[in-house]
Amino acid sequence: DIVVTQSPDSLAVSLGERATINCKSSQSVFYSSNNKNYLAWYQQKPGQPPKLLIYWASSRESGVPDRFSGSGSGTDFTLTISSLQAEDVAVYYCQQYYDTSYTFGQGTKLEIK
Amino acid sequence: QVQLVESGGGVVQPGRSLRLSCEASGFTFSDFAMHWVRQAPGKGLEWVAIISYDGSNKFYADSVKGRFTISRDDSKNTLYLQMNSLRAEDTAMYYCAKDVTGYSDYWGQGTLVTVSS
Numbered sequence: 001d002i003v004v005t006q007s008p009d010s011l012a013v014s015l016g017e018r019a020t021i022n023c024k025s026s027q028s029v030f031y032s033s034n035n036k037n038y039l040a041w042y043q044q045k046p047g048q049p050p051k052l053l054i055y056w057a058s059s060r061e062s063g064v065p066d067r068f069s070g071s072g073s074g075t076d077f078t079l080t081i082s083s084l085q086a087e088d089v090a091v092y093y094c095q096q097y098y099d100t101s102y103t104f105g106q107g108t109k110l111e112i113k
Numbered sequence: 114q115v116q117l118v119e120s121g122g123g124v125v126q127p128g129r130s131l132r133l134s135c136e137a138s139g140f141t142f143s144d145f146a147m148h149w150v151r152q153a154p155g156k157g158l159e160w161v162a163i164i165s166y167d168g169s170n171k172f173y174a175d176s177v178k179g180r181f182t183i184s185r186d187d188s189k190n191t192l193y194l195q196m197n198s199l200r201a202e203d204t205a206m207y208y209c210a211k212d213v214t215g216y217s218d219y220w221g222q223g224t225l226v227t228v229s230s
Contacts, residue, residue, distance in 0.1 A: 001175075040216035042158075049149075049208050049220035050158065061218065093158055097215025100172040102148070102160040 002026050002096050006105035012113040019081040021108045023094035028074045031098070038098035041070055041079045044092045044107075053092075054079065086112065115139040117209050122224030125199055133224055135192040135209030143167075143187040146212035147161040149194050151205035152223075159205070162194065163212065177203075199228045 003026040013019040017103045029038045042050040052061045054070035057077055059107035081088055089112060094105045121133040137146070149161040162173045163228040171183050182195040192209050202228050210217035 038215055042217075044158075047223055050217075051220070052216065052218050055213070055218075077230045092158075095158075095160075095216065100163070101174070102163065103126070104158040104160060107157040 001101035002029065002035045002040055002103055004094060004096050004103045004105040006092075006094060006108050008108060009106065010109040013081075014113045015082045015086065016083050017113075019084050019110055021079045021087070021092050021094075021110070023072075023077040023079070023105050025075045025077075025096050025098075027098075029098035030074050030104065031094045037071075037073050037077070038096055039070075040095045040097065041068075041078050042093045042095065043088075043090045044093065050093065081110075084110075084112070115211065117211065117219060117221035118211055119207060119221045120222035121209065122226045123158055124227045126227060126230050127200060129199055130195070130197045131199060133194040133196065133207055133209075133226070135194075135207075136219055137190045137192065137211070140211065142185075142190040147183075147185065147192045148210040148212055148217055149183060149192075150208045150210055150217070150220075151203075152155060152208070153202075153205045156205075161207070164192070196226070199226075201228050204228045 005024050007022045009100045026075045039057045041054040058070045069080050071078050116138045118136045145197045146165050148163045164171050164183045180198045184193045206223040208223045211219040
C-alpha cells in the first residue's frame with residue numbers, strides 16, 4: 001500500500017500570510033498514460049465532514065476560493081493558501097487515489113498565529 | 114443538490130454486528146462508485162471501502178477485510194456497510210462519500226459507531 005505522509009503536523013500562520021502544507025507519497029502517484037497525479041486535498045472543520053478542495057493535485061474544485069492552490073508531481077505535493085483567512089482554520093488532508101488503498105495523510109492542523 | 118445521509122450507527126458490544134446505510138439524492142446514484150471513510154474520535158481519516166457503480170468491484174482496507182461488506186441497492190439509492198465481529202478499534206464516525214474517478218466530491222454528515230461493552 002502507498003503510505004502518505006504530511007508535514008508539518010500543525011502549523012500556525014498570521015492572517016494574510018501564506019500557509020504551505022506538504023504531502024509525500026511512498027511511491028509515485030503519477031500516471032504517464034494520462035499525465036495525471038492521483039492526489040486530492042480536503043479541508044475539515046470541527047464537527048463537519050471533509051470538503052474537497054483540490055483534485056488531480058492541482059485542479060481546484062468549483063466554489064473553492066482561488067487563494068487555495070495545489071502543486072507537485074510524482075511523490076511530492078504542496079497545498080498553498082496564499083493569504084490566510086480566519087475561516088481557513090481547519091485540518092487539511094491529502095489522499096492518494098492511485099491505487100485501491102486510497103490512503104490519507106495523517107492531517108495537518110492549521111491555526112492562526 | 115447532492116445529499117448523502119448516513120444512518121444506523123449506535124453503541125454495540127464487541128463481537129456483534131451493525132449495518133450502516135447511506136441514502137443518496139440529487140444525482141444518478143447508479144452512475145457512481147461510492148466510498149465509506151471513517152474517523153476515530155480525535156484522529157485522522159481512514160478509508161474503509163469502495164464499491165463500483167455497478168457493484169461488481171469492491172475493495173477494502175486491510176483493517177476491515179473479511180469483517181465488513183460494502184453493498185448497494187440502486188433501486189433505493191442506498192449504500193450499505195455490514196460490519197461484523199466489531200472491535201473497540203472500529204469506534205469511529207463513519208462517512209459515506211460519492212466517488213469521482215477515485216477522489217470524493219461529496220460527503221455525508223456521518224454516523225457514529227461506538228463499540229463498547
